[in-house]
Amino acid sequence: MFNSIADVTSGLLGQQYIASDEIATVVYLAEKMGKPILAEGPAGVGKTELSKAWAGATGRELIRLQCYEGLDESKALYEWEYAKQMLYTQLLRDKLSQIVGEAQTLGQAADRLAGEENVFFSMRFLLPRPLLRAIMSDKPVVLLIDEIDRADAEFEAFLLEILSDFQVSVPELGTLKARTQPMVVLTSNNTRELSEALKRRALYLFIDYPSLESELNIVRMRVPDLSPSVAKQCVEIVQRLRGLDLKKSPSVAETVDWAKALVAINARHLDDKTLNDTLTVILKHESDIQRARRVLSAGKARDVGVR
Amino acid sequence: MDERVVEFVSALRSNGVRVSLAESVDSLKAVEVIGVLDRDRFKNALKATLIKEPADVPVFEQIFPLYFGSGGPEMQQPQGLTKEQQEMLERALDELRQQIQELMRMLAQGQRLSDEQLREAARKSGVTRQMRGMNQQVREWLTERMLRQLGLTPEQLRDALESLMKQLKMQGMDREGRQEVSETIQQNADAMREQVSRFVGQNMLNQPSDNPRRRRIDELMNRPLSSLSDAEAEELRNHVRRLVAQLRARAALRMRRANQGNLDAKSTIRHNQRYGGVPIEIKLRRHHLKPKLTVIVDVSTSMRPVAEFLLQMVYEMQDQVSKARSFAFIDDIHDISQPFNEHRPEDAVPLVLHSIPPGHYNTDLGNSLVTFSREFLDTVDRRTTLIFVGDGRNNYNDPRADLVQMLKMRARRVVWMNPEPPYMWGQGDSDMLAYAPLCDAVHQVATLQQLADAIDDLFQHRV
Numbered sequence A: 001m002f003n004s005i006a007d008v009t010s011g012l013l014g015q016q017y018i019a020s021d022e023i024a025t026v027v028y029l030a031e032k033m034g035k036p037i038l039a040e041g042p043a044g045v046g047k048t049e050l051s052k053a054w055a056g057a058t059g060r061e062l063i064r065l066q067c068y069e070g071l072d073e074s075k076a077l078y079e080w081e082y083a084k085q086m087l088y089t090q091l092l093r094d095k096l097s098q099i100v101g102e103a104q105t106l107g108q109a110a111d112r113l114a115g116e117e118n119v120f121f122s123m124r125f126l127l128p129r130p131l132l133r134a135i136m137s138d139k140p141v142v143l144l145i146d147e148i149d150r151a152d153a154e155f156e157a158f159l160l161e162i163l164s165d166f167q168v169s170v171p172e173l174g175t176l177k178a179r180t181q182p183m184v185v186l187t188s189n190n191t192r193e194l195s196e197a198l199k200r201r202a203l204y205l206f207i208d209y210p211s212l213e214s215e216l217n218i219v220r221m222r223v224p225d226l227s228p229s230v231a232k233q234c235v236e237i238v239q240r241l242r243g244l245d246l247k248k249s250p251s252v253a254e255t256v257d258w259a260k261a262l263v264a265i266n267a268r269h270l271d272d273k274t275l276n277d278t279l280t281v282i283l284k285h286e287s288d289i290q291r292a293r294r295v296l297s298a299g300k301a302r303d304v305g306v307r
Numbered sequence B: 001m002d003e004r005v006v007e008f009v010s011a012l013r014s015n016g017v018r019v020s021l022a023e024s025v026d027s028l029k030a031v032e033v034i035g036v037l038d039r040d041r042f043k044n045a046l047k048a049t050l051i052k053e054p055a056d057v058p059v060f061e062q063i064f065p066l067y068f069g070s071g072g073p074e075m076q077q078p079q080g081l082t083k084e085q086q087e088m089l090e091r092a093l094d095e096l097r098q099q100i101q102e103l104m105r106m107l108a109q110g111q112r113l114s115d116e117q118l119r120e121a122a123r124k125s126g127v128t129r130q131m132r133g134m135n136q137q138v139r140e141w142l143t144e145r146m147l148r149q150l151g152l153t154p155e156q157l158r159d160a161l162e163s164l165m166k167q168l169k170m171q172g173m174d175r176e177g178r179q180e181v182s183e184t185i186q187q188n189a190d191a192m193r194e195q196v197s198r199f200v201g202q203n204m205l206n207q208p209s210d211n212p213r214r215r216r217i218d219e220l221m222n223r224p225l226s227s228l229s230d231a232e233a234e235e236l237r238n239h240v241r242r243l244v245a246q247l248r249a250r251a252a253l254r255m256r257r258a259n260q261g262n263l264d265a266k267s268t269i270r271h272n273q274r275y276g277g278v279p280i281e282i283k284l285r286r287h288h289l290k291p292k293l294t295v296i297v298d299v300s301t302s303m304r305p306v307a308e309f310l311l312q313m314v315y316e317m318q319d320q321v322s323k324a325r326s327f328a329f330i331d332d333i334h335d336i337s338q339p340f341n342e343h344r345p346e347d348a349v350p351l352v353l354h355s356i357p358p359g360h361y362n363t364d365l366g367n368s369l370v371t372f373s374r375e376f377l378d379t380v381d382r383r384t385t386l387i388f389v390g391d392g393r394n395n396y397n398d399p400r401a402d403l404v405q406m407l408k409m410r411a412r413r414v415v416w417m418n419p420e421p422p423y424m425w426g427q428g429d430s431d432m433l434a435y436a437p438l439c440d441a442v443h444q445v446a447t448l449q450q451l452a453d454a455i456d457d458l459f460q461h462r463v
C-alpha cells in the first residue's frame, strides 16, 4: 500500500486527484490506524472523488453507499432473494413432498419441513447490499458512505455498530463476521449535526475550497485542452465569486464544467461576451448571476481606470 | 513528546473543546505514525484526531503554537570565534555587573531559560493563577512585565549589550568578532522572548477554571430562560443544534436496542400468501416506536422564551417522531403545524411567534381547550403523547380541568412542562394543582438543561 505520505500524494495524483498535504496525511493515517475518515466541507470540493481516487490508487474496489432519508438496514445491508427462493421451492417441489409425504401427522410434516429450512435461508439466497459486500469481501475495499447527514439518526446508530464491531447479525443466519476491514470514508454536507459517537470514532477532515494554485492544477489536469491563460482567468474569477456572499458558491466541479464548456465553444480568451454566455455553468441562481455580472464588470472598469 | 501532547489536550479541553479519552489516545497513535519532524504534518495528525468541529479549529490554531511553537529561531553559539576570542568573551562577561552577567552569559552561550528561572520570574512579575481568560492584551502586558523582570526588554538588552561591547573592546576583540557576538546575542534574545511569551500563554490557558466557552454554555444551560439577555439567548440558540444531535443520537440508539425485532407470525403469514403459504419472507415485529406528539404551547409574554426553545427542539427531533402537531395559545388556540411543515425549525419559530403577538389579551387555557376539543380532537388518539407547555396561569378563568381529563382518556400519555417550581403552583392565578394530577408526568422546564431532560424523557416512553 502506501509507505509514506508522499506515496499517498503521488498515488492520488495518478488518479487525477490533487491532494493537499493535509488530505494526504489523513489518508495515510486512516490506512495505518484503520480508522474511518469523516470528510466534511462544501458541495463539490472533491469528497466523493477522494474515495474514488483512494480506491484507484490502492487497487481496491470502491463500494459506495449513497445515503438518503429513509435509507434502512435492509437496503444497506442485505435482502433475501425471494424470487430465487421461490424458484427453488418450485423446482424442489417433488423432493419436498417426498420429505413431507412420509410424515404421519401434520405436526411431523411441519417439523420435517422446518428441518430443511436452513437450505432456504443460507448465503445462497442472500443478496448482499453495499455494507455487507464491503465487510464480506475477500480483499479489503474502500467503502464510501456518501452524505451520511441525509440518512436518519437510527441509521447512523446502526452504522456506528457496524463500524465498531465489523460484524452484522442476520436473524436467520446468525452473526456474520467481517472477512476484511474496509477503509471507510464518510462524507457529510453538514445539513445536520452528526452524533458525537460517530465523530469520536473517525478521523476528521474538513475539505475546503482549494487554493488558487491547486484549483488551477486541477483544471489543467482535468481539462488539458483549455489554454493556460484562459484556465487561469477562469480560476481567478471562480475564486473571486466565492468571496461574494452568493446563494450558491461555485464548486470545483463547476469550475471543471466551465473549463470544459469553454473548450467546447473553442474559446481563446475570456471576453465579456463569452463570460456572459457561460456564467450559467458556474452559477445556478438568477440573483447570483446578476450579482456576479455587476461585480465582475465593476472590477473591469476599475482595472481600466487604473491603467 | 507524549507528555507534551497530553498537556496540549488538556489545554484544548480547558478551552472548551470536547476531547474524549479515546480521541486523546488516537492522537498519540497518530503522532507515532506521522512522527514529529515535519511540523505541519504533526499538526495535521493532531488536528484530525482531536478536532471534530470546524468551530473548534480557531482554538486549536491558537493553542498549538504555544505548545509546539517553532520556538522562534533556535538558540545558537557565536560562530567562527577563535579560541583567543572565546577567552576574551569569557573575561568580558566576568567584568559585567552582577544583574546582567548571568543573562548575557546565557545569551552568549545559547542557553534557554530553565523552567525554574521562568517560574521565578513569573512569580516576581505577578503572572499568577488569578489571571483568567485568553485576553490577548493581558497576555502581552504580562509578557512585557516578565521580560522586564528578566532584563530582556529591548532597552535593557541594548544597555547590557553596550556594556558587553565596551568590555570586549577593552579585551581587544576586533570589530568582526564583536559584530558576531552582538548578532548572536540579539538572535538568542528573540528566541528567549518567544520562550517567555509562550510560557505566559500556557500559564493563562492552563487555568483549570479557565474554561470560557464550555463553562459559559453550561452556565447558560442552567440559567432560567426568562432571565437571558438577547445575546445570551442567541448563544444558546447556536448550541441547540448540538444539543439536539445528542438527544437524537440517544433516542436513536435506544430505539435500536428496543427494536431488535421478534418474529411477527401474523404478518409473516399474510405476506407469504403469494408464495402459496411457504414462509419465505420473514416479517419481524417492528413496533411503532416513534412517538406521535401533539404539543399545546402557551406563547404569552412570560412563556415565550421557553416556548421558543421547546418548539425548536421538538421540530429538530422530528425524524424521531412519527407525527407532530402543534398548537399555540394565549386566549385562544391556533394551529401552528403548517409553518413547521414548510420551514426549517429555526425559521418557523420566529414566524409563529411573530404571527401571534402577545400583550393585547390574557392567557386563557380553559377557553383554548374548549376550542381545541371542538376542532382538533382528531389530533389526539391512543398513540399520541399530548404535551402542555405553560405555567398553568389562567387569569382566574375557568381552568376546564375536565377537558384535560377527557383528553387524557383519549391520549396515550399527557405530559406537562412548566417553568415554575412546584411551590409556586396553586399560588395566585395558577391552576397547576388542578392540572398536575391529571398528567402522567410533570417536568419543570425553567432552563434549557431541564427542557432537554424533559424532551429526552419523552423518547424513553415508546409506544
Ligand SMILES: Nc1ncnc2c1ncn2[C@@H]1O[C@H](COP(=O)(O)OP(=O)(O)OP(=O)(O)O)[C@@H](O)[C@H]1O
Binding pocket: A016, A017, A018, A019, A042, A043, A044, A045, A046, A047, A048, A049, A050, A189, A218, A222, A252, A253, A254, A256
Ligand atoms: N482535489 C481534486 N483533484 C482533482 N479533481 C477534483 C478535486 N476536487 C474536486 N475535483 C473535481 O470536482 C468534481 C466534484 O467533486 P466531488 O463530486 O467529489 O465533490 P463532493 O465534495 O463529493 O461534492 P458533493 O458534496 O456535491 O457530493 C470531481 O469530479 C473532480 O472533477
Ligand SMILES: [Mg+2]
Binding pocket: A044, A047, A048, A049, A146, A187
Ligand atoms: Mg459527493
